[in-house]
Amino acid sequence: MPAPTILIVEDEGLVGLELSQVLENMGYCVLPVVTSGKAAVASTEEHSPDLILMDIRLDGHPDGIETAKKIREDHLIPVIYLTAYADEATIQRAKTTGSYGYLIKPFEERSLRAAIEVALHKAQMERETEKEYDLNRAVVEHLNEGIIITDTSGTVKYVNAIARRMSGREEENWENQPLESRMTFLSPDTHAPIEPPFVRVGERGEPVVASCTVIRSGTSETIEIDYTMAPLKNKNGRVTGIVFLLKPVSGEKHTADAVRFELERSTKYQLNLLPDNGSRVHGVKTCWLFHPSIYGSGDVFNLFSLDATHAGFYLLDVMGHGFSAAVLAITIYSFLSNDIARLGILKRNFGSVPDLKDEQDEETGKSALILKPAEVIRELNSRFFFKANDNPFFTLVYGIIDTEKNEGVLARAGHPYPLLSPKDGEDLRLDPEGQAVGVFPEITVEERPFSFREGDRLFLYSDGLVDLFKSRETPSDEALIAFLGTYKTSSLERICDRLEEEVQRLHPDAEFTDDIAFFSLEMGTTSAESETTHDTGSLA
Numbered sequence: 097m098p099a100p101t102i103l104i105v106e107d108e109g110l111v112g113l114e115l116s117q118v119l120e121n122m123g124y125c126v127l128p129v130v131t132s133g134k135a136a137v138a139s140t141e142e143h144s145p146d147l148i149l150m151d152i153r154l155d156g157h158p159d160g161i162e163t164a165k166k167i168r169e170d171h172l173i174p175v176i177y178l179t180a181y182a183d184e185a186t187i188q189r190a191k192t193t194g195s196y197g198y199l200i201k202p203f204e205e206r207s208l209r210a211a212i213e214v215a216l217h218k219a220q221m222e223r224e225t226e227k228e229y230d231l232n233r234a235v236v237e238h239l240n241e242g243i244i245i246t247d248t249s250g251t252v253k254y255v256n257a258i259a260r261r262m263s264g265r266e267e268e269n270w271e272n273q274p275l276e277s278r279m280t281f282l283s284p285d286t287h288a289p290i291e292p293p294f295v296r297v298g299e300r301g302e303p304v305v306a307s308c309t310v311i312r313s314g315t316s317e318t319i320e321i322d323y324t325m326a327p328l329k330n331k332n333g334r335v336t337g338i339v340f341l342l343k344p345v346s347g348e349k350h351t352a353d354a355v356r357f358e359l360e361r362s363t364k365y366q367l368n369l370l371p372d373n374g375s376r377v378h379g380v381k382t383c384w385l386f387h388p389s390i391y392g393s394g395d396v397f398n399l400f401s402l403d404a405t406h407a408g409f410y411l412l413d414v415m416g417h418g419f420s421a422a423v424l425a426i427t428i429y430s431f432l433s434n435d436i437a438r439l440g441i442l443k444r445n446f447g448s449v450p451d452l453k454d455e456q457d458e459e460t461g462k463s464a465l466i467l468k469p470a471e472v473i474r475e476l477n478s479r480f481f482f483k484a485n486d487n488p489f490f491t492l493v494y495g496i497i498d499t500e501k502n503e504g505v506l507a508r509a510g511h512p513y514p515l516l517s518p519k520d521g522e523d524l525r526l527d528p529e530g531q532a533v534g535v536f537p538e539i540t541v542e543e544r545p546f547s548f549r550e551g552d553r554l555f556l557y558s559d560g561l562v563d564l565f566k567s568r569e570t571p572s573d574e575a576l577i578a579f580l581g582t583y584k585t586s587s588l589e590r591i592c593d594r595l596e597e598e599v600q601r602l603h604p605d606a607e608f609t610d611d612i613a614f615f616s617l618e619m620g621t622t623s624a625e626s627e628t629t630h631d632t633g634s635l636a
Contacts, residue, residue, distance in 0.1 A: 519551030
């Protein structure tokens, strides 16, 4: 795994040079030392370091604190201040920039290493928390209901687009405003003004399910809605807020418009959840293309770190389209992503191991065992199988790459066969058998090991892409495989570009009725940049 990259901002040349040598001896990758705030901003934009050591008292303008503030506005990069002074005024001013620590010159190497490791770990946890927040917010935004969250007195803290459209107040500010100033509730029988039962929900903690009429702002139009008010409680059981779920009873045109609007938002959120095109994890590079269905996408894929030498990947396809498929896809994405940190379905605790302290999960104090792909898929099935006639299901390919041993293993659950394209060998379908997730209470899932050396590639794709290439002469995935074979010696980026051109030729219409997903991986060198790291573990 590549060493963390550190930028030193120090206007005393000898101090910066000495610090750079110390950090290199510790095993860190050190960028060229810069001596001014402007140079620090420019170097950050160019190199995106993992951490910055910033001298507070830089000569000229901006000083270290102002420079850190500017950098933190655009980048979630931890900054540790270096200073020969510890006066209270400077420390208080530095606090406003979200500093990750202070080191008083001269400092010991042990203190320096400890401060750096703590800051890097804290920054990683913050990035995971921010992504989890975005995922949770995405699920809320995708629901086909108006959602309003208030405190116990009725002051609005959050409102989604559906609720804004119901009220006719899309452009107005809602946050920290009384709910009654933004939405007028009437009795469904008399049309007399009524107040939502805040006292019953806020003080007693009792949920309320009822109906009412809402007047749209600036019009005489009314909407009949069913609403649910439920208390939001903290871990001690105290009610801290109220959530409203508003669902129109009638079918006004604005509701259909809102649904289309939310589908578009759903697509944007899903695109934001995908890995960066061209990103690397432990030397494994990805390149992809994705065209979501106009009816809402059920496809999602990811590449991530399981520990210092193992990368995980998957592509899943939820049956159907629309909000239900999109929400389920995002839920599974969140489920798998969260479990990387929480040692759930992708890893399993196997007890406290004092001798492996550096490899322990910080929250649990336990070491982690990486579960094999077939076990992960079977566990997914046990959690997502429901005894219902309209039970949703999804297909999936999930695999693990050991970048130290240059080998991988994957399992397939009803999904199109992945294609392995060795640098110096024939292309090969990886064909483990497996049933879709969520169809049967118990499923059979096989695994397929494969070699994955430098220059080797793995192609995953959705059935939408396979269907696009199908013809009477080539009814299966042969046409797509043949197309990919013509670019075997091309770069991964060129393959994606040519595939995009072919997709546009086969489907000139800009709107797709089925999801088109292509997710490719290429094994590079482990010295390549790595996007993400997580808790260490052993492959089961």
